[in-house]
Amino acid sequence: MRGNPAHELRMRRHRIFTIAGELLLTAGVLVLLYLGWKLWWQDTIAAQQQTAAASAQSEEWIDEFDHSGRTGVDFDKYDPPVGVAPATDQGFAVLYVPRYGADYRRNIAEGFSDQVLDSFDLGIGHYPGTQMPGEVGNFAIAGHRSAYGGAMHWIDQLQPGDPIIVQTADGWYTYRYRSSEIIEPSEIEVVLPVPRQPGVAPVKRTITLTTCDPLYSSEHRWVAYGEFESFSAPNDPPADVEHLVNQ
Amino acid sequence: MYAALFRTLPGPLWLRIVLVVILAAAIVLALFAWGYPWMDTIIDPQDVTVADPAAHE
Numbered sequence: 628m629r630g631n632p633a634h635e636l637r638m639r640r641h642r643i644f645t646i647a648g649e650l651l652l653t654a655g656v657l658v659l660l661y662l663g664w665k666l667w668w669q670d671t672i673a674a675q676q677q678t679a680a681a682s683a684q685s686e687e688w689i690d691e692f693d694h695s696g697r698t699g700v701d702f703d704k705y706d707p708p709v710g711v712a713p714a715t716d717q718g719f720a721v722l723y724v725p726r727y728g729a730d731y732r733r734n735i736a737e738g739f740s741d742q743v744l745d746s747f748d749l750g751i752g753h754y755p756g757t758q759m760p761g762e763v764g765n766f767a768i769a770g771h772r773s774a775y776g777g778a779m780h781w782i783d784q785l786q787p788g789d790p791i792i793v794q795t796a797d798g799w800y801t802y803r804y805r806s807s808e809i810i811e812p813s814e815i816e817v818v819l820p821v822p823r824q825p826g827v828a829p830v831k832r833t834i835t836l837t838t839c840d841p842l843y844s845s846e847h848r849w850v851a852y853g854e855f856e857s858f859s860a861p862n863d864p865p866a867d868v869e870h871l872v873n874q
Numbered sequence: 875m876y877a878a879l880f881r882t883l884p885g886p887l888w889l890r891i892v893l894v895v896i897l898a899a900a901i902v903l904a905l906f907a908w909g910y911p912w913m914d915t916i917i918d919p920q921d922v923t924v925a926d927p928a929a930h931e
Contacts (some may be wrong), residue, residue, distance in 0.1 A: 645875065646875045649875045649876055650875075656906070660905060660910075661905075661910055661913065664905070664910045665910070665914065668906060669910070669911075669914075673876065739922075739923055741915075744922065745914075751882065752923070754923070769922045769923045770922060771922055772922065779922070810924070811889075812923075812924055812925065813924070813925070814924055815924045815925060817924055818924060837922060837923060837924055838922045839921060839922050844920040845922075848923075848924055850924075859908050
């Protein structure tokens with residue numbers, strides 16, 4: 628057999644195909660591992676750390692209030708204090724959505740840089756230029772549907788009347804979920820002071836949540852709308868989240 | 875390719891299998907710790923906001 632040119636050619640070809648096949652298999656395994664890392668490993672770690680960071684922030688505001696010697700706030704339940712939008716990337720609120728999970732909470736920061744969305748302590752961004760929590764108009768925020776802690780992963784589970792609670796240093800703003808729709812990414816009218824009504828002066832306090840849709844794609848956007856219900860002082864968390872705050 | 879690599883490993887069969895497992899685990903660990911986080915800064919397919927397409931750079 629040795630020295631048979633036809634046999635040697637076959638052997639060489641066999642070796643090349645074997646190496647090519649092994650390289651392709653390796654590439655496949657690397658891609659699967661990447662998906663596992665992105666959608667499970669890093670997602671889980673980000674969710675845990677974002678929850679812990681939001682929890683710490685939440686407690687800090689309550690402690691600050693407790694040590695300020697104040698016992699309440701001089702604002703009406705239905706006419707809440709309104710904060711000033713912070714600098715870009717700065718955290719200023721904590722979002723609680725019991726429907727997203729019993730211990731769900733996330734920090735909200737200004738803008739949508741990677742430092743906000745692809746972060747291990749923030750996770751939700753506030754549309755710059757839209758209103759602040761409790762302000763007449765629209766408090767518009769967005770977060771990841773999956774990976775990086777999936778802050779809006781369960782947005783499709785919301786049911787009318789579900790509380791969407793925003794905590795700031797000033798206190799607790801309770802919104803109630805009303806409705807959702809799936810839209811094109813270019814439909815910026817949903818974050819207007821009155822969603823979808825350009826030029827109309829707002830009279831209501833609303834909240835708009837956006838994320839990508841369908842799951843694992845950025846083809847469309849899922850938009851959820853809510854309406855303000857009431858405000859309470861920092862030491863008086865709404866019943867829906869009390870168990871998280873006083874644990 | 876992998877068969878040739880396996881043959882270059884020293885020791886008896888059981889030791890070579892242990893070495894392969896350790897090598898594979900080290901590679902996966904390195905990917906999870908550094909490789910994929912770096913890759914993720916380049917590939918970011920997720921877009922969660924509504925935006926004016928004309929305003930996109």
